[in-house]
Amino acid sequence: MNAAHLLTHTVTIAAPASISGAGDFAYGAQYTQKVRHVRRSRVVAGPNGTELTTNNELISETAIPLESRVWLPGIDTAQVNLAQRVLAVEQADTFTGYTLYKAYC
Numbered sequence: 001m002n003a004a005h006l007l008t009h010t011v012t013i014a015a016p017a018s019i020s021g022a023g024d025f026a027y028g029a030q031y032t033q034k035v036r037h038v039r040r041s042r043v044v045a046g047p048n049g050t051e052l053t054t055n056n057e058l059i060s061e062t063a064i065p066l067e068s069r070v071w072l073p074g075i076d077t078a079q080v081n082l083a084q085r086v087l088a089v090e091q092a093d094t095f096t097g098y099t100l101y102k103a104y105c
Contacts, residue, residue, distance in 0.1 A: 003061060003100060007034040012071040013064055014083070025067060030077055035060045035103075037072060044088045044104045052087045054104040063089055064103040 010032050017028035036059040046052045047066060056072065058064060069083035076082065084105035092100050 003098065004034070007036050007060065009035050009037040009073050011035050011037065011058060011073060012075075012077045014069040015065045016067045027069060033060060033062065033064070035064075042104065044090075046088055052104070054087055056084055056105040058086075058103040058105065060101050060103070061099075063091070063101040065089075068103075070103070070105055 012030050012032050014027040014030045016025040018026045020026060038057040038059070039055065040057055042054050042057070043051050044054055058070065064070065064086050066086055066089055068086045069080070070086060071077045071083050086103045086105055088104040090102045090104075092102065094100065
């Protein structure tokens with residue numbers, strides 16, 4: 001089963017490309033991706049096991065990398081401070097063998 005018909009939103013993503021000596025991320029070029037955007041507050045486990053509160057779920061066919069900047073639909077991509085940050089990513093396999101990913105921001 002193809003999930004493309006469920007992915008009704010387009011977000012802009014800038015994935016981390018490298019980390020400076022000071023520990024700051026440098027981001028790669030921006031690209032767009034089709035997702036299903038759900039506004040929902042959740043507590044999820046972060047990469048190191050800590051509990052993180054998130055307000056947005058992005059469901060997609062391709063994983064969005066951790067720490068990526070994500071501009072939700074309608075947000076000006078020139079405004080870096082308006083980008084969400086991906087705090088956790090989960091993979092989910094459907095009973096039909098299809099794989100989807102959830103990114104939490």
